[in-house]
Amino acid sequence: MGAGGGRLGADDRRHRLFRRRPLQGGEKIGDEKRIELRRAAEEVRYLLDRGYPSGPAVRFVSDHRRLPREDRFVLTRVAVPSAVARSRRKKRTPINELSGRTVAVDGYNVLITVESLLAGAPVYLCDDGFLRDVRGIFRRYHLSDITDQALSEIFSLLKESGVGGAMVLLDQQISRSGELASEIRERMAELGVLGSAKTAPDVDRRLKRAKSPVATGDGTIIDASAEAVDIPGEVANRRGIEPIIL
Numbered sequence: 001m002g003a004g005g006g007r008l009g010a011d012d013r014r015h016r017l018f019r020r021r022p023l024q025g026g027e028k029i030g031d032e033k034r035i036e037l038r039r040a041a042e043e044v045r046y047l048l049d050r051g052y053p054s055g056p057a058v059r060f061v062s063d064h065r066r067l068p069r070e071d072r073f074v075l076t077r078v079a080v081p082s083a084v085a086r087s088r089r090k091k092r093t094p095i096n097e098l099s100g101r102t103v104a105v106d107g108y109n110v111l112i113t114v115e116s117l118l119a120g121a122p123v124y125l126c127d128d129g130f131l132r133d134v135r136g137i138f139r140r141y142h143l144s145d146i147t148d149q150a151l152s153e154i155f156s157l158l159k160e161s162g163v164g165g166a167m168v169l170l171d172q173q174i175s176r177s178g179e180l181a182s183e184i185r186e187r188m189a190e191l192g193v194l195g196s197a198k199t200a201p202d203v204d205r206r207l208k209r210a211k212s213p214v215a216t217g218d219g220t221i222i223d224a225s226a227e228a229v230d231i232p233g234e235v236a237n238r239r240g241i242e243p244i245i246l
Helices: 011-015 031-050 054-065 068-077 080-090 109-118 145-161 177-191 203-208 218-222 231-239
Strands: 100-108 124-125 131-133 165-171 193-200
Touching: 031 054, 031 068, 054 068, 054 177, 068 124, 080 218, 100 109, 100 203, 109 124, 109 131, 109 165, 109 177, 109 231, 124 231, 131 231, 145 165, 145 177, 145 231, 165 177, 165 203, 203 218
Parallel strands: 100 165, 165 193
Antiparallel strands: 124 131
16 A cells, blocks of 8 residues: 555565565653653553552553553553453464464454554553554554565464464454455455455454454454454564564
């Protein structure tokens, strides 16, 4: 996709398919900010493990420390109650264990996080072992140049893992989801990944009911699934990108 969201020609896509270029990885944060966020995260974890809901716990700690809005969002994404974190880690299925199996993919959730990795935006290794970005652009998402590279990363990774198939679900209410689904189907065909991509008005519900492993970083979907796959984490490992750890 071009900068204006236009479609790439087949030759352009094939040229980029396995292109590798040096990446700096997720944006780093200064030592002072990291220490401040780490202390705040420890306080939030303390409250979460004593039964406080995430919202009030993050708000209490953030108000006390006078943290800006973006830091509050980081804490919401990163800090997870210990029991929940343990449960989710047990469900995490490595990509090399998907050979011959079908995987359901939370399209926008996975794509946006991989885009963040490739664009150098901050990406955090959360308490439950899953990588998450903090851009918060879900409803404002639009196709860009980095989308094409992210799709190549995702589906070349699935191809190399030997998956039996992939079903990618995209939220129907997001603008141009149908166009993106078409691009994904073309990319899957080019790489020889069986499966399809489609839009749906109830992606979360469908993923929670999926019988196959689910690729997502959405905690509520992971909680409802028997197995979960962290594609952004796998991309980061393959690329040598180090996430931020609090």
